[in-house]
Amino acid sequence: MKKTDCKFSRQPGVECIIHSLGSDEMIAQRLAQMGILPGARLHIVRLAPLGTTIEVSVDGGQSFAMRNSELVALECEIVAIPLTAVDGPPHTTYRIHRLAGGRTFRHRMEARGIEPGCFIKILDQTGSPIRVQRLDQEEIVKLGRGEANKIIVKVTGG
Amino acid sequence: MVEHVEEIVVALSSIPNTGKTTLFNRLTGSSQTTGNWPGVSVKKKVGHFPLGEYKISLVDLPGAYALSPVTEEEKVVRAYFLKTPPAIVLNIIDARNIYRCLGQTLQMSMSGLPMVVAVNMMDENSQLDIPCLSTHLGVPVVPISARSGRGIPELKQTLYRVIEDPERTHIPHISCPPILEAVSRALSEKIIPGGPLAKMNANFLAMRLLEEKTLPQSIRNTGMENCIKKWRSQVEKSTGEAIAITCAKCRFNAARGLVLEATHQKPPPPDENSQRIDHILLHRWVGLPLFLLIMLLLFQVIYGLGAPLQNFVGQGFDAAEAWLRVQPLVSRQSDLLQSFLFDGFWQGLGVVTAFFPIIALFFICMSLVEASGYMARAAFLMDNLMHRLGLDGKAFINLLLGFGCNVPAIMGTRILSSHHHRVITMLLVPFSLCTARLQVFVFLTTILFSAAVAPWILFAFYLGSFIAIIVIGLFLKIIRMAGKSEPFIMEIPPYRMPTFNNVWLRTWRQLKDFLCQAAPLIVAGVIVVWFLTYFPADVPAAGAESWAGQLGQFFSPLFHPLGIHWQEIVALLFGFIAKEIVVGALAVIYGGGDLSNQIIQHISPLQGLSFMVFTLFYTPCVATIAAIRIESGSWTVTLYSFFLGLAVAWVASLLLYQSGLILGFS
Secondary structure, three states, X not given: OOOOOHHHOOOOOOEEEEEEOOOOHHHHHHHHHOXXXXXXXXXXXXXXXXXXXXXXXXXXXXXXXXXXXXXXXXEEEEEEEEHHHOOOOOOOEEEEEEEOOOHHHHHHHHHOOXXXXXXXXXXXXXXXXXXXXXXXXXXXXXXXXXXXXXXXXXXXXX | OOXXXXXXXXXXXXXXXXXXXXXXXXXXXXXXXXXXXXXXXOEEEEEEEEEOOEEEEEEEOOOOOOOOOOOHHHHHHHHHHHHOOOOEEEEEEEOOOHHHHHHHHHHHHHOOOOEEEEEEOHHHOOOEOHHHHHHXXXXXXXXXXXXXXXXXXXXXXXXXXXXXXXOOOOOOOOOOOHHHHHHHHHHHHHOOOOHHHHHOOHHHHHHHHHHOOOOOOOOOOOHHHHHHHHHHHXXXXXHOOOHHHHHHHHXXXXXXXXXXXXXXXXXXXXXXXXXXXXXXXXXXXXXXXXXXXXXXXXXXXXXXXXXXXHHHHHHHHHHHHHHHHOOHHHHOOOHHHHHHHHHHHHHHHHHHHHHHHHHHHHHHHHHHHHHHXXXXXXXXXXXXXXXXXXXXXXXXXXXXXXXXXXXXXXXXXXXXXXXXXXXXXXXXXXXXXXXXXXXXXXXXXXXXXXXXXXXXXXXXXXXHHHHHHHXXXXXXXXXXXXXXXXXXXXXXXXXXXXOHHHHHHHHHHHHHHXXXXXXXXXXXXXXXXXXXXXXXXXOOOOOOOOHHHXXXXXXXXXXXXXXXXXXHHHHHHHHOOOOOHHHHHHHHHOOOOOHXXXXXXXXXXXXXXXXXXXXXXXXXXXXXXXXXXXXXXXXXXXXXXXXXXXXXXXXXXXHHHHHHHHOOOX
């Protein structure tokens, strides 16, 4: 698996797993005392309107605000990213990890066959709408950018 | 037989956002006292309640994540535990997310002090296995709901049982890397805890010594110090990280196991309502405008409602004064005593009471914002801007509300998360243009400038006030006035409905603090000004021969480059009581007649501007100084604020007046 720094991950929807608390001792000690330890899974929930401050949630529960400078001190590995952020060649297959929207959004996506666990192939990522195809279905699904932002796919790498 | 009432000290400890304050208020009601922890700006709250034949004194410790300190609050908690260990520790954990709380609980539990754990918000996650938690922690565990009061009688009974029989049966063991265990065991055999530490577990004390970089005085320069240092570096070399971090990892590994044991069902999902509200309130584009709207609303509620109430109180005071003056008992006294009573003491009391409505409204609003959970969101929204001044987002609210009145804004710095932020904010708030100063500016600008220009001048003053805060903030950041800032990692708690009890007690406490601690300082300050203007007794008050007048003339060479005459210096001296008095003082000093004409005769527009700039920045009013003193707990910070204001005012006025003269204005 590709090791990636959290510094490329300042995008809502990204999920990463902490590998090490980094070399800044103050930050590392603070995080450790809050129970944020290597192995914890961080979700980037949102960025503050003026940037640099980021809301993350840890292991799908408690939310924290931290600054970019604290986040880049960590070494983490990105495990899931929004569909719009994938950078593989065309026709790469991804597994859907999570639908990051509200209930209405989830129902709408599931009605179109986009649900957590299924594999999708991205046919055209650059334009709008983004065209994807579920591996076990013929039908091509067209997604708006806003929708694609809320579809989180696993990083399979390689 | 005399009944013997024993006072038992119980320390209330928890990490932030577990409902500690709610439980504290629930247990102690309004019998609370506040003070400062020694040497820091962190507030100490102690409450009392009876329990059987005992009198419990409940110490509310600040929220801290661990005993190995990172923040000022944690240093306070650590020092408290090691210097004056309480009889019992009452630890709170949050039933919705016990993992994050257990780190501290386990650490406290290892200390060996008698302990009771209260699982709060039990009504939101009722399937926790309480007996299992109790077995593993080795202490009694009581499910409660501090908000509804459920489980509180049981908690009190448990406390009572522990007071009667404080012996701990066992202390949980947390497995650490073998080398660390060996070292801490060896060290625990070498130390002989004495004094207050005697009842603590030796292994726990050994861990404290190993974790902390600064060793206690009693150990320094002994063979022990070298031994500890050697062992510490051995362990750190083998694990590759600081011992504090290794220990935290071990604690949380144990916590994770305990969570699995004590949770038999799926944990409750994260609060969907909070997520939905945050989707709007923290929205990229809508979030900030909504924040500013909420701030505007707060401002209106506090000062829109507060000002009429203030006037009302002021009128009551004047009426009472008029009534008192004609009382035979008073009017028979000498002039000196009468003047002292009314122009000194009574006026001082008037200044104090005038702040009451505003402080009450301010803290009602602030408690609502804080208890609802919006404060953390506001900090998140404004963090980027405030970070540049070395502050965090919460300070923005204080600075903004300081534009109404500096006093509550400084008292409100209590909510800020670190000592560093509190001190910087206290020093910056006095530079905001409060409504008292606004009254002076409105009056003077309308006299000295045409109606078309005056509003622009007012606007420029607001702008100048903002710029001054930014420039001075940057300056304080560069000279590191308040030490290094701490890493910013802040919990964002779920939204909660504030309880009436919490809001009321908080407001009441602030009013009481203001009355007990700030009021004497304010009255003393007003009396000093009265003294300077009244004496010597046989000259007109505040005239050229009075001490204030002499003082003004003495300092007038210093103020000459600013275009400020001695009469205005005396008025500024009056402004120390309350800035809005400046105008009235000018009327007294010029010796009656039409004030507008007097001012036009004596002061040119440029001199007037320079005078107003000085009024804006110079040493804040006596109530603000008193508030800084009680909030910071330090005379150094207070004096610093005093002279910083004078220096900034002098430089700003000098620049304005001299550049005005060069540009050919008069």
